[in-house]
Amino acid sequence: MIRLTAITRTFHMGEQAVYALNDINLQIASGEYVSIMGPSGSGKSTLLNILGLLDKPDSGCYELDEKRVTDLSETEQAQIRREKIGFVFQSFHLVPRLTAAENIELPLTLSGIPSEQRQIRVNEALQAFELKQRAQHRPAELSGGQRQRVAIARATIMQPSVILADEPTGNLDHQIGAEVMTLLENLHHRGTTLIVVTHDRELGARAHRQIGMRDGKILTDHTDDAG
Template sequence: MIRLVGVTKSYTVGDQVVPVLKGIHLEVQRGEFVAVMGPSGSGKSTLMHILGLLDRPSSGDYELNGASVLHLASNDLARLRNQNIGFVFQNFHLIPRMSAVRNVELPMVYAGVPRAKRRARAMELLEMVGMANRAHHLPNELSGGQRQRVAIARALANDPSILLADEPTGALDQQTGAEILRILRDLHAAGRTVMVITHDPHVARAGKRVLHMVDGEIVREEVPDEPR
């Protein structure tokens, strides 16, 4: 499903070139739950941006579902991203002036889904994450855990094959974070491909495979014990 070959990413700062990713080789099969773990500055968020088609690598190749995406135009990348990838971020990224249900509807607006159908789908997803009774509340009327549940529902709006979560529990207390991890595990158990970016070993162990990043490289891989 996902294949990176020799992917690098560098940024120019003044007259210096700063390497962030240094030749990443990675394969993720359909239906896997993979955690990418590393300290701040290790390149894991940059990797997620490339996997999510939010940024392009400086060199190397990226194949999604067997086809290289590097030479696609920006509009084509946006369409592919909208159809295939759902995002969950640490700080939720909900639109403050929109209710929970309208936030969940938003990706479907961009996809051209008719109003009645997208409202029904949004309510179904909010029900799935336990937020149907808060559908018409604004984000500032919700707790952090509730906002993250809405963000997960929004990420699933267009039924993406891949869910990318960047520090999904980073802004939450331990108990609420555990509830969010349970939802991600349930989505994986239902057949969804899930990738979690984290610096937290406890969160990483939710994955079936953990990739450890240091200084822009994947330095090792482990398979955690099943949680008790």
């Protein structure tokens, strides 16, 4: 359950203040599949960063699972990112010097989970995302699709309640992109809230709820009847 109330975020470009987010009110229920669309500069990435607690709003209130997270300390926010939120990035953001398995293991390590348990969970994830053969390869030795699968495995290893995907197929060709989307949608089918930021209309249309943004404001908010 996500509730944003009167969220504002401004950036300063020289003398001028630019509203990246202007009085955003938004509610997303648990298990929803939402796409956020809009041209570049519309504020969709900023919204995602705020939802992921990577960025702080200048004003407004953000509640996650009935808890005000806006006022939490940096350490507590890090804990929420660790336990409740999984990020999937356009450029994958894998650590180049670590193997696929080690990349997937990172969130578990950060949480201080003992090594034996980590190995079990990483192995399960490698199995689930068909990465078993590639476990000991570094990102440079993996294809784009494999890299994004590693990134998704990493984002989901802590079993977060929300997956935030920022242009997850932006660096992939059409077919591989579709495969990656299927993986993400499978997570949604298992009850995870999935929020995808994209400027690709076709991709955005796959979501049950489509939010359109422009100039830091929500322009459209459309929910499919079927969803």
